[in-house]
Amino acid sequence: DTEVTQTPKHLVMGMTNKKSLKCEQHMGHRAMYWYKQKAKKPPELMFVYSYEKLSINESVPSRFSPECPNSSLLNLHLHALQPEDSALYLCASSQTGTSGRSAVYEQYFGPGTRLTVT
Amino acid sequence: KNEVEQSPQNLTAQEGEFITINCSYSVGISALHWLQQHPGGGIVSLFMLSSGKKKHGRLIATINIQEKHSSLHITASHPRDSAVYICADIPQGGSEKLVFGKGTKLTVNP
Numbered sequence: 001d002t003e004v005t006q007t008p009k010h011l012v013m014g015m016t017n018k019k020s021l022k023c024e025q026h027m028g029h030r031a032m033y034w035y036k037q038k039a040k041k042p043p044e045l046m047f048v049y050s051y052e053k054l055s056i057n058e059s060v061p062s063r064f065s066p067e068c069p070n071s072s073l074l075n076l077h078l079h080a081l082q083p084e085d086s087a088l089y090l091c092a093s094s095q096t097g098t099s100g101r102s103a104v105y106e107q108y109f110g111p112g113t114r115l116t117v118t
Numbered sequence: 119k120n121e122v123e124q125s126p127q128n129l130t131a132q133e134g135e136f137i138t139i140n141c142s143y144s145v146g147i148s149a150l151h152w153l154q155q156h157p158g159g160g161i162v163s164l165f166m167l168s169s170g171k172k173k174h175g176r177l178i179a180t181i182n183i184q185e186k187h188s189s190l191h192i193t194a195s196h197p198r199d200s201a202v203y204i205c206a207d208i209p210q211g212g213s214e215k216l217v218f219g220k221g222t223k224l225t226v227n228p
Contacts (some may be wrong), residue, residue, distance in 0.1 A: 004146060006160075031214060042204055042218035043161070056214060090161060094214075104149040104208055107216065111160035 003027075004110035006091050012116045015081060019112045023074040025092030031096040032074040033107065034066060037088040049074060050096050081117045088112045122207055124219035126143045131226050137192040139222045141205035144186065151216065152179050152190050154205040161204070164190070195226045 004020040005023045007049055023032065024095050029090035031050045035043035050069040062087075065077040090112045120131055121144045131137055140152065149168040159180045165172050165179040167188070172179050176195075181188040206216040208209050 040204075040221075042220055045215055048214045050214070064158065092161075096214075104166070106163055106166040107151065108160035108163060109153070114158070 004091055004093055004108050005114075006089075006113050008113060010114045013078065013081065014118055017082070017104075018077070018079045020078065020087055021030055021076040021091075021115075023077070023093075023110055024072055025093040025108070025110075027073055027091035027108065029091060029095055029103070029108070031094045032068060033094075034064075034074070034076050034094040035089055035090040035092065043092065044088055045117060048078075057101040073084075078115075081115075083117050086115055086117045087089075088114055119218045120147075120207070120209055121219050122219040124203075124205055124222050126222060127220070129222055133196060133226055133228050135195050135226075137199070137224065137226075138149050138194050139190045139203050139205075139224070141188045141190070141219055142186060143188075143207045143217070144211040144216045147183075147207040148210050149184075149208045149215075150181055150188050151204075151206040151208070152188070153206060155202045155204065155221075157201075163201075166198060192224075197222075197226045197228050200225050209222070 006020045030041040034046040037043040046060045047066045052068045063080050091110040092107045094107045123142045125140045151166050152164045153161050167181050176193045178191040202221040204221045206218045
């Protein structure tokens, strides 16, 4: 199984709503990533979890709150978002070294959640 | 500063043509990804390579570490190959942070 799954596929939310994006993989990968992608732009890294611990936060606003409850699951909790947060949110996973660094392991991406904030 | 440049930005071809997309990077890297993204869709990893050449079906990726350059070739192109192709490098020493190019939008007409 080389699949990363993401739910929901589409999400429309108001600026006062609280919602969550979910990502799951069963490849035994211990590094998981959240990316944000605006139209016609490459993905931008938001967060990296390594061995269920947050290892990289790319100065993401606190209205985005990641959570890694176990080695297969990654959540992104959303609260008080702005319309400019509308984007495709991609999850990815990869193997990682025993020191916690991903080195040159290939990243596998999910299909993304298309988020619209109204 | 690690920068990744892709060319061309847009490419239109007729079905059956041989396609080449180029990627240049500015600093030493550990490896380079070639990624494919269909309109409105998620990203598929096509290749990760750190030297030489890899082939999968009609797709071939090459990398020249000394020249800091990689190419993605598509033989016998088909309309279903229409997508954005993105190269992304992994900086030397290993890192979770990929450095992405801006992508090449390929359209293959029947």
